[in-house]
Amino acid sequence: MARVADVLDRRTAPDSLSKPSEPVELTISFLSPITPTSTLRQSIPASYMIVHVKGGFNVNVYVDINGQWVSGNRGSRIVWELAQRQLGDSKKGLKTWKIRRETELLLSEERDQAEWGTLHFTGPSDLRHEAGTSGLIRPRFARTGTLQNEIDDDYRSIMDEEPVFAFAKSFHLNSSSSSSLPATDKVMFSIALIQNPVTQFAAARGLTFMRPLWSSWFSSVEALLDFHYLDYSTASKLASNYSAQLAIDAHASGSDEYVDIVALTARQVMGATVFSGTPDDPILFLKEISSNGNFQTIDVIFPSFPFFLYTNPRWLAYLLEPLIEHMLSGQYPNKYAMHDLGTHFPNATGHADGRDEYMPVEECGNILIMGLTIVNSLIYDTGVAAGSVWSSLGSSSFDPNPATSAFLLGKIETRDGVVGLDDSWGGSTKGLKQAQKWVNKSYRLWKQWTSYLIEFSLEPHFQLSTDDFAGPLELQTNLALKGIIGIKAMSKIAEAIDNTDDAKYYHNISETYIRKWEEFGVSRDGNHAKLAYHWYGSWTTLYNLYADTLLCFHLEGTSAPSSPSSTSHHDDQKPLAPSDSNPHQPPSNKTGFVSRNIYKIQSSWYRAVIQTYGIPLDSRHLYTKSDWEFFAAAVTSKSVRAEILQSVAKWVNETSTDRPFTDLYETESGGWPGVHFMARPVTGGHFAFLTLAKACGGKAMDGLAFLEIDENKNKEEKMEAEKFEL
Secondary structure, three states, X not given: OOOOEOOOOOOOOOOOOOOOOOOOEXXXXXXXXXXXXXXXXXXXXXXXXXXXXXXXXXXXXXXXXXXXXXXXXXXXXXXXXXXXXXXXXXXXXXXXXXXXXXOOOOOOEEOOEEOOOEEEEEEEOOOEEEEEEHHHHHHHHHXXXXXXXXXXXXXXXXXXXXXXXXXXXXXXXXXXXXXXXXXXXXXXXXXXXXXXXXXXXXXXXXXXXXXXXXXXXXXXXXXXXHHHXXXXXXXXXXXXXXXXXXXXXXXXXXXXXXXXXXXXXXXXXXXXXXXXXXXXXXXXXXXXXXXXOOEOOHHHHHHHHHHHHHHOHHHHHHHHHHHHHHHHOOOOOOOOOOOOOEOEOOEEOOOOOOOOOOOHHHHHHHHXXXXXXXXXXXXXXXXXXXXXXXXXXXXXXXXXXXXXXXXXXXXXXXEOOEEEEXXXXXXXXXXXXXXXXXXXXXXXXXXXXXXXXXXXXXXXXXXXXXXXXXXXXXXXXXXXXXXXXXXXXXXXXXXXXXXXXXXXXXXXXXXXXXXXXXXXXXXXXXXXXXXXXXXXXXXXXOOOHHHXXXXXXXXXXXXXXXXXXXHHHOOOOOOOOOOXXXXXXXXXOOXXXXXXXXXXXHHHHHHHHOEOOEOOOEOOOXXXXXXXXHHHHHOOOHHHHHHHHHHHHHHHXXXXXXXXXXXXEEOOOOOOXXXXXXXXXXXXXXXXXXXXXXXXXXXXXXXXXXXXXXXXXXXXXXXXXXXXXX
16 A cells, blocks of 8 residues: 655765774664553554664665555545644754645545545654655665755656655764764654544434544644654653553463564554544544445454453443444434444445344344443452553543533543543443443443344344354354343343343343253254254354353352442342242352353363364364454463464464455465455454453453363373273
8 A cells, every 4th residue: 555665875974084884773663652541642643653773874864655645546646745844932843745636535445545635744854855756766865865855746646657755864873982882863754644524424413524533632734743743752652551561461361472463463453443523422433444344343343342442441432332323313224233334434324224234133242242341341449450451540530411421531631741641431430320321321222232132142043143254144053142142241231220120131031041042052962062053063163152251241150240230339239139930040059151061162172173273263164263263262271272372373473475464364274265354453352361351350260260170170080091091
């Protein structure tokens, strides 16, 4: 899509007294900060590029960009200009190349690339600049080491005598200092794609051009770019804090390889999003990149949501808000949750005819599970118990007005001298109030989706699951599990708003269904879950089991609290007691929602079917989805988890591609399975280990200790059997 040229010339100064000519060390670093404590900064559509030089002789550095940043069609005609401005009262200033299509195609894309918006390429004012034909400017710089400070104003198409927009910097590293240490210097650039509007959205008020969220805080594009450029030190520190904590947590949850995988994943997830709305009603829009371009796809948000829960749960809430608003307004005719907000990003025009991709059980289960994760993320007593380490930072102010958003950003805060920070997310003071305010506003939708699952989730008819590339299938075991867990989630959502009648009703139904599901979904020999109830000899990766643990259902019947949203925060409400007269009530000695046996057999089964590069999705093919591998691995024994992680790391390390991270690949060859998925935000599922480590007040993993006990017992029995044979 784009290309940045780096150094084209390095020349030693002709001074005979210069230091011995050691090689110049040149490093180009790129930073797209992830700042979980600052939604303001995260909303800025800009990145940093820093060129670092180190050496003992003078060097000239050249960098340029071309028009491929602003169009996916190389035949598009573009226009450009250079803007210069001072930074406040200082003598310092900035130069900015502005490049855009001559005729912008508002809210259109070509080859997955936006056809509207202006690219801003900014550097300090002491740089030399030039715009012109790449075949002339680059060779001339290689000969002379400088640019002409001239602008070719012959506007043309992107590859017609390819116009490039260049900066050059002269670094004077050759000094008369007697120091033996090489000199160092650097220059910083920023790259921003500014769009307004960013999308159009069929909101409750009608089809609306949506402004970028940053425009609520900055009066102009120039004010935004100046803030971003001068904020590098602060943004870098906030981003480094995130990266350092991520590395610590990832190593504790997995290994060094896992650290690399999640680091590679994080910016890919955020790269598919754009912040919109206002601080009073913030929204995060998401594109389903490469697969089909759908807008705000629920079953794309779902695999990515572990990333958001770990990083900043409020961003997950911002993802669900436009879906809830649209469906609550009556613009979607079906009783189940919609698949997406629009056929292709950036147009969230909805599906008034109800003919979106047909995944009714999938999407209802997804949104109910994610809804409860948001509720749970809000309710915690101490920062240590928070699902994200950054959630508890900031003030605990709360607006009780039912007409306002439960998740408004409110007043941007300053802490420790850093401006532009969020307030806290939930917590003991306001968390339950926030959750209740949010759920109450859309409660009829949550009930509507649950009613659909009650009717259709236990025995799903012929339909797609999220893995639509595999085709539709009836009686899918994994899909049914998601729907049943969704019903169970609704019982906890109802509990959070003190609706005990609904809570009991959904609880009883889910308990009845899960016992039936275990009867229908397990193979005759009891060794694994089947792909479909009626498909004997088949098997599946049961990745939806992850939700049972993440939502703390596996802790029921143990000494640990089963849900943040339930009894621990309702002192006046007693736990639901089994009724001897109710045949739908589970036995009082039951441990967990999904039987522990299901966890045990699946953990053992994955070890038996793992291939060179991971676990196949199911028995039909050898391809897999990396997001679902991490969901599945998160709820296995430690040794099985390690095996799966190592196989995925092996795939990352051994296979080569010039494409961004894919989530769909062959587990034996490591290659594409005929479908080329890339750069998709679903890779946020790689954060499944991290999110689970912090779930249930940090007790979720303790609730899986029985897997280690069972595995050790099996090893001992095997050793005894081998001794007996000898």
